[in-house]
Amino acid sequence: MQLISRRTRELESLYRQHGPALVLFAAAITGERERAQDAVQQVFLKLLQENRLEQAEDKKAYLFACVRNAVLNEARSRGRNTSLDADAMFFEPPQRDYAAELNLRRALHELSQEQREVIVLHVWGEMTFAQISELLEISSNTAASRYRYALTKLRAAMCAKEDSCANP
Amino acid sequence: MPIPEEERFESYLKEFRPVAPPRLPVEPPALPWRHWVLFAAPAAAAILLLAVAFSLHTRPDGSAKAIPGGQVPAERLQVGAPLTLGSANSRLASGPSVRTVLDEMSFPSTATPPKGKASALAVLSKEKIRL
Numbered sequence: 360m361q362l363i364s365r366r367t368r369e370l371e372s373l374y375r376q377h378g379p380a381l382v383l384f385a386a387a388i389t390g391e392r393e394r395a396q397d398a399v400q401q402v403f404l405k406l407l408q409e410n411r412l413e414q415a416e417d418k419k420a421y422l423f424a425c426v427r428n429a430v431l432n433e434a435r436s437r438g439r440n441t442s443l444d445a446d447a448m449f450f451e452p453p454q455r456d457y458a459a460e461l462n463l464r465r466a467l468h469e470l471s472q473e474q475r476e477v478i479v480l481h482v483w484g485e486m487t488f489a490q491i492s493e494l495l496e497i498s499s500n501t502a503a504s505r506y507r508y509a510l511t512k513l514r515a516a517m518c519a520k521e522d523s524c525a526n527p
Numbered sequence: 528m529p530i531p532e533e534e535r536f537e538s539y540l541k542e543f544r545p546v547a548p549p550r551l552p553v554e555p556p557a558l559p560w561r562h563w564v565l566f567a568a569p570a571a572a573a574i575l576l577l578a579v580a581f582s583l584h585t586r587p588d589g590s591a592k593a594i595p596g597g598q599v600p601a602e603r604l605q606v607g608a609p610l611t612l613g614s615a616n617s618r619l620a621s622g623p624s625v626r627t628v629l630d631e632m633s634f635p636s637t638a639t640p641p642k643g644k645a646s647a648l649a650v651l652s653k654e655k656i657r658l
Contacts (some may be wrong), residue, residue, distance in 0.1 A: 371551055379545035396548050403551055425609035465542055482540050507533070514536050 367407060376400045376423055378510035382421060383449055385430045387467060387475040392447035398429045405473050420490050422482065427494070438495050459517075474509035 378399065385395035402425045406412050415421035449467075452460035467475055476495060480486045486494070491502045621626035 367553060371553065373549075374551050378548045392546075399548060404553075407553065433617040439640060443630040449547055451546055460543065463540070474549060481547055482537060505552045510533055513540070 365411070366413075370403055370407055373418065373422065374411075377419055377484075378489070380479075381422060381426050383483055384476070384479050385426050386449055387479045388430045388472060390468065392449060394433070395430070399426055400432060402426050402429050417490065419423070419484075420486065420494055423484060423486070424494050427476075435500060462517050463513075466513050469516055470509050470512060473506050474512070477502055477505040478509040478513065 375522070381399045381402075382392070382395045385398045386392050389395050402422070406425070412418060412421060432524070448457075449464050450460050452463075466477075473495075476490055480491045480494070481488070488499045488502045489499075489504070490513055492499045495502065497505075530555045560587070618631070619625060
C-alpha cells in the first residue's frame, strides 16, 4: 500500500511538472486540446496501473514518448487529419495578449507535423536535440535543422502579422 | 552556434506558457495506519477526559469517599431513599445477619419518616374506616 501511494505521488508530481508541455505536444500533433488532454491523462492513468516508468532512465523523455505513441495510435484509428481547434487556447500569453496567442497557434498549425513536434519539444518541452532525436528516431542533425526551419517559419508568420515580436 | 536573433525569438516564444491541464483524476492514497494512530490517540484521550470530567461533575457535593465496588456507606441510607444494589450491599455488609437485614429492608418498622412527612401506615391508622 505504501509503495502504491509513493508511485501515485511521484506520477502526480511528474504530471504537474510536465503536464502542460505534454498536452501542448499532444495538441501539436492532434490540433485539438481536448483530445490532447484526454490522451495525456490516459497515459498517466495507465502508468499508475503499470510499473514501467520506474525502469525508464529519462522519465521526462519516456513520458513524451508515451504521449506521442498514444496520440498517433489514436489518430490512426480515427483516420482524421489534424485541424486547428480555434476555440481552445494552447498558451497563457504574456500580458494577456490573446491575439498573439491565436497568432502563435495558427503559425504552429502551418508547420509540418515533424517541425511542430521538434519545436514544441525543444522550446516548451526543454529537451535537447539528442533527446529529441532519440524520441523521434531521427538524427540530431535532422532534429536541429527541422528546428531551425520551424523557428524561421514561425517568426515569419508571427512577425508578419504583428508590428514587432522578439525585437526589443 | 545559435544565432542571436533565434535566441531572442526563442525567448519570446517561451513567454507563452502552455496551459496547465486539469488535475489527474486519481483518488488520494489511503493514509498509512500510523497516521490513523496519530489522529485516533488524541481523540480517544479527549473523549476519556470528557467522560472523567462529566462523571466528576455529576457527583453530589460533599460526598463521602467512594467505597470500592460502588457501595454506599450505611450511615448515608435514609428512610424513603430508593433501595439500590449499592445500598442493599452496604446493609448486608454491616447488618447483624442476612435474615435481619432482609426483614429490615422489606418491613422498615423502626424507620422514622423525614420531617413534615408521615408514613402511610401512620396516616391510615388514624382514619376510622367502616367496612
